[in-house]
Amino acid sequence: MLRLCGTHNDAVLLAFASLLGWGYMFFFIMPFRFTGPFVIMIYKMLFNDVLRFLLIYIIFLAGFSQSFFILFNENGFLGYMSSLKHCFLGLLGDFDLDYYTEGSHPFISVSFLMCYIIVVTILLLNLLIAMMGDTYADVKRSAKKLWHLERARIALDVESSMSTSERKLKAHKYWVEVQGERYLQVEQVNNELFKSKDEEEDEND
Numbered sequence: 001m002l003r004l005c006g007t008h009n010d011a012v013l014l015a016f017a018s019l020l021g022w023g024y025m026f027f028f029i030m031p032f033r034f035t036g037p038f039v040i041m042i043y044k045m046l047f048n049d050v051l052r053f054l055l056i057y058i059i060f061l062a063g064f065s066q067s068f069f070i071l072f073n074e075n076g077f078l079g080y081m082s083s084l085k086h087c088f089l090g091l092l093g094d095f096d097l098d099y100y101t102e103g104s105h106p107f108i109s110v111s112f113l114m115c116y117i118i119v120v121t122i123l124l125l126n127l128l129i130a131m132m133g134d135t136y137a138d139v140k141r142s143a144k145k146l147w148h149l150e151r152a153r154i155a156l157d158v159e160s161s162m163s164t165s166e167r168k169l170k171a172h173k174y175w176v177e178v179q180g181e182r183y184l185q186v187e188q189v190n191n192e193l194f195k196s197k198d199e200e201e202d203e204n205d
Contacts, residue, residue: 031151037143040150041136049131057124061087064116071105071112091120 026042029035065083072083089095090113100109139146 027154031147031154033144033147036147036150037139040146041139044135044139045132049128049135052131053124053128057091057120060116060120060124061091064112064120067112068100068109071109073104087116090116091125093121 026039030039061084065080065087068086069080069083072079086095086099095113095117097110097113100106100113
């Protein structure tokens with residue numbers, strides 16, 4: 001359709017659609033006990049830990065980028081974007097020391113660079129790792145409850161997408177009728193067969 005309209009951005013849209021399509025696979029592996037808690041961990045880390053880290057990091061990134069922009073006497077939007085690029089590469093440990101020593105104020109530039117490395121690369125990144133570790137521990141501690149909760153949410157989503165006639169089919173009923181009375185169907189599970197090794201070790205201790 002996009003090609004018929006004469007647009008050349010179909011490859012970009014297809015790339016985004018492909019990424020979103022494969023990302024939707026997480027919805028289908030979430031009900032399983034083996035993969036569900038890990039999907040929840042990724043979700044919580046991205047939207048809690050990483051988001052808070054980015055909000056704080058953007059402040060440091062903008063501040064140091066503007067400082068280097070002023071020290072190097074760069075002009076225009078491209079000059080500021082160059083400072084942003086060098087600061088971002090510094091977060092990854094890929095910084096060019098000659099770039100900072102060849103400016104008009106090499107001592108101040110290198111001092112700012114050292115402060116940036118200490119605050120952002122060492123402090124903030126380790127803080128992010130610590131927050132992710134806490135999130136992992138919290139999710140692992142309540143993995144079974146979260147797994148059951150996500151299964152219930154998915155079942156509710158599937159049921160909500162069904163029509164009224166489909167929900168009334170016998171195959172989708174949650175109850176059975178015995179002598180004119182309804183009884184809720186309950187699946188009895190032997191929990192001893194589904195205990196993990198960690199739970200067995202805790203009981204033995």
